[in-house]
Amino acid sequence: MTADDRITAMHGAGGELMDRFLRDHILTAFTAKSAGRIGLDALDDGATVNLPTGGELVVTTDSHVVNPIFFPGGDIGRLAAAGTLNDLAVMGARPVALTLGLILEEGFPLVDLNRIIHSIAATLDEVGVPLIAGDTKVMGKGELDKIAINTTGVGTTAHAVSDAAISPGDIVIVTGTIGDHGMALLACREEFHLETTLESDVAPIWPLIERALAVGGIKAMKDPTRGGLAAVLNEMASKSGATIEIEESNIPIRDPVHGLASLLGISPLAVANEGKAVIVVAADAADAVLAALRAHPLGENAAIIGTVTAAYPGKVVLATAVGGRRFLEPPLGDPVPRIC
Amino acid sequence: MRDGRKQVRKYPRVNNLLLLSDPTRARALAQVIEKLAPEHPVKIVHVCGTHEATITEHGLRRFLPDNVEVLEGPGCPVCVTPTRDIDAAVKIARKGAILCTFGDMTRVPGTEMTLADARADGADVRVVLSAAEAVNIARHTDREVVFFGVGFETTTPMTAAILLDDPPPNLSVIVSHKLIPPAMTALLDLPDNRISAYLAPGHVSVIIGEYPYVPFPRDYGIPTVIGGFEPLDILYAVALILRQIKEASPKVENGYPRAVKPEGNRRALELIGRVFAPTDVVWRGIGTISQSGLRLRDEFAQFDARVRFGVTGEEGEETVPGCRCPDVLTARAVPTDCPLFRTTCTPLHPIGPCMVGVEAACNIWYRYGGRPKL
Numbered sequence: 001m002t003a004d005d006r007i008t009a010m011h012g013a014g015g016e017l018m019d020r021f022l023r024d025h026i027l028t029a030f031t032a033k034s035a036g037r038i039g040l041d042a043l044d045d046g047a048t049v050n051l052p053t054g055g056e057l058v059v060t061t062d063s064h065v066v067n068p069i070f071f072p073g074g075d076i077g078r079l080a081a082a083g084t085l086n087d088l089a090v091m092g093a094r095p096v097a098l099t100l101g102l103i104l105e106e107g108f109p110l111v112d113l114n115r116i117i118h119s120i121a122a123t124l125d126e127v128g129v130p131l132i133a134g135d136t137k138v139m140g141k142g143e144l145d146k147i148a149i150n151t152t153g154v155g156t157t158a159h160a161v162s163d164a165a166i167s168p169g170d171i172v173i174v175t176g177t178i179g180d181h182g183m184a185l186l187a188c189r190e191e192f193h194l195e196t197t198l199e200s201d202v203a204p205i206w207p208l209i210e211r212a213l214a215v216g217g218i219k220a221m222k223d224p225t226r227g228g229l230a231a232v233l234n235e236m237a238s239k240s241g242a243t244i245e246i247e248e249s250n251i252p253i254r255d256p257v258h259g260l261a262s263l264l265g266i267s268p269l270a271v272a273n274e275g276k277a278v279i280v281v282a283a284d285a286a287d288a289v290l291a292a293l294r295a296h297p298l299g300e301n302a303a304i305i306g307t308v309t310a311a312y313p314g315k316v317v318l319a320t321a322v323g324g325r326r327f328l329e330p331p332l333g334d335p336v337p338r339i340c
Numbered sequence: 341m342r343d344g345r346k347q348v349r350k351y352p353r354v355n356n357l358l359l360l361s362d363p364t365r366a367r368a369l370a371q372v373i374e375k376l377a378p379e380h381p382v383k384i385v386h387v388c389g390t391h392e393a394t395i396t397e398h399g400l401r402r403f404l405p406d407n408v409e410v411l412e413g414p415g416c417p418v419c420v421t422p423t424r425d426i427d428a429a430v431k432i433a434r435k436g437a438i439l440c441t442f443g444d445m446t447r448v449p450g451t452e453m454t455l456a457d458a459r460a461d462g463a464d465v466r467v468v469l470s471a472a473e474a475v476n477i478a479r480h481t482d483r484e485v486v487f488f489g490v491g492f493e494t495t496t497p498m499t500a501a502i503l504l505d506d507p508p509p510n511l512s513v514i515v516s517h518k519l520i521p522p523a524m525t526a527l528l529d530l531p532d533n534r535i536s537a538y539l540a541p542g543h544v545s546v547i548i549g550e551y552p553y554v555p556f557p558r559d560y561g562i563p564t565v566i567g568g569f570e571p572l573d574i575l576y577a578v579a580l581i582l583r584q585i586k587e588a589s590p591k592v593e594n595g596y597p598r599a600v601k602p603e604g605n606r607r608a609l610e611l612i613g614r615v616f617a618p619t620d621v622v623w624r625g626i627g628t629i630s631q632s633g634l635r636l637r638d639e640f641a642q643f644d645a646r647v648r649f650g651v652t653g654e655e656g657e658e659t660v661p662g663c664r665c666p667d668v669l670t671a672r673a674v675p676t677d678c679p680l681f682r683t684t685c686t687p688l689h690p691i692g693p694c695m696v697g698v699e700a701a702c703n704i705w706y707r708y709g710g711r712p713k714l
Binding site for chain 2: 005006016017020249265267315318319320321322323324325326327328329331332
């Protein structure tokens with residue numbers, strides 16, 4: 001048996017390998033895959049169920065593991081709650097309820113568990129969402145690394161926003177600085193011995209998205225988590241067969257994120273964000289949506305970063321800060337630092 | 341969450357870095373390059389994965405006239421590591437040692453398997469970011485720990501330093517370190533190299549200085565300019581090269597004086613010299629290059645993992661049929677010239693070593709979308 005015959009970390013890293021794994025091993029195994037307009041095959045942030053009373057119920061689920069479990073700016077609890085709430089938000093759905101599945105390693109300190117649970121509760125309180133069901137399992141010492149958390153969220157909307165409906169002329173907006181979460185976690189990895197001021201951006205963004213939705217003109221939304229901005233832009237471009245052209249110098253990136261990125265040789269566009277959204281809007285709504293986003297503290301750094309064209313169908317073109325141009329390819333998996 | 345033991349490093353001053361990718365200055369340099377460029381084709385070869393990453397990541401080829409090409413030579417330490425070294429590492433790992441190496445090395449094909457395959461099969465192969473990390477692992481176990489040391493003059497001083505700093509008795513090293521200047525000479529000795537100039541590697545030059553490059557202009561008439569790693573560093577170095585070509589005055593020029601001193605880093609060179617001696621080694625895709633590698637000096641023989649584990653180097657298959665890595669590594673082809681590129685050879689299923697290393701030409705062109713005229 002070679003490494004190719006086994007599941008590797010790359011299968012869960014959000015890159016091309018994971019995409020191929022989902023298509024070859026999951027999607028083909030099921031025949032019934034939808035209960036509404038957006039189903040499993042769409043590989044969107046969530047799926048829709050048609051409500052008998054009109055409108056759509058949006059359902060999404062996400063499992064979370066992170067190392068370390070407490071990191072600058074957050075912890076695995078806040079991540080698990082915000083991650084699922086944000087998947088609902090970028091489907092255009094008001095979060096209604098959350099469930100919580102805990103898998104714990106035998107010997108996990110109760111004091112740490114309490115911290116995590118209170119963090120989940122505080123995150124839900126920020127957006128007024130109840131926790132309505134849950135499950136707990138304990139695995140033997142060494143059978144799991146500390147803790148894994150699954151959350152499932154449900155939300156409602158009149159008409160869910162997919163990630164596949166962009167067309168030439170549309171404008172691409174990000175709701176804030178890019179790369180904060182991924183770089184903060186890289187910085188606190190033991191082997192790098194780095195001390196920085198970086199903090200994760202993990203936060204529930206429904207209050208921000210709600211304002212943008214109220215303006216109207218929104219074509220597509222995604223939250224750039226695993227695989228970062230590069231992954232979601234490519235996903236949007238390829239699902240719509242359109243081209244997204246991005247101005248690198250317009251992407252808001254904090255100085256310390258830039259600094260660490262160049263130190264490690266890892267692009268800030270390829271690492272996770274946990275409190276941001278990419279919003280594609282009709283050109284005539286762009287300024288109003290931007291203004292609405294910037295009026296909220298979570299969106300104060302929102303910026304227009306590019307436009308949708310038809311030049312290279314399915315591709316993302318990056319006009320680099322220095323004035324060059326290249327394709328922005330989706331990351332293959334978790335980025336690794338260069339040797340020299 | 342922090343303790344006093346940890347070393348604190350500051351991230352670089354960003355303002356300065358941003359200046360080095362200022363679009364107005366880049367346009368001005370592009371105009372200079374345009375003016376200096378001759379009518380005939382110019383082939384500039386660099387030997388550094390980080391140069392290729394900067395050039396491709398920032399889309400810099402857009403600034404160059406069509407007849408000026410910049411190609412990567414044997415600049416990726418992962419790619420040029422020969423099969424026999426991978427085979428030795430696999431054998432040692434399967435004998436029960438903890439085998440520590442840099443991330444990309446685990447995916448380089450050996451004769452039978454990669455180190456990642458060996459790990460999937462139960463061997464203890466660990467990815468480290470530095471030689472010091474392997475020492476740390478060795479200090480906390482009774483098992484044998486082997487560091488697979490690859491890289492050019494930039495990583496070699498670290499391997500030397502751990503061997504000079506009272507290493508634990510259960511640590512040994514597979515030495516696969518190589519020297520850049522002999523490889524640059526070997527490229528110039530290839531009959532069909534068509535090389536017009538060298539863009540010499542900034543990081544390696546920080547260690548070795550300017551003098552080792554002197555034979556290139558003197559004996560081969562090849563302009564040689566040391567370049568840094570920010571976008572403007574590279575455009576500046578290209579401009580210096582084109583000026584030398586225009587004036588027909590080949591010489592070694594330092595385009596990265598803020599980091600490179602003429603004499604290099606004497607302390608690092610001394611560390612290398614105390615532990616290692618030059619020897620003939622095989623470069624994957626190129627063959628044996630005289631005095632281009634390093635071996636442990638006799639007084640450090642007890643740290644030689646090959647000796648400790650009784651593993652001898654045997655000739656391995658260096659290239660796969662159809663794979664043009666040998667041409668790519670010697671700057672005689674670009675990745676898109678290879679029929680396997682993007683078709684059967686991808687970073688997920690690399691056929692040749694140039695697709696494995698993140699510093700390798702094929703891998704970089706795959707990730708950054710090659711050299712399209714956008």
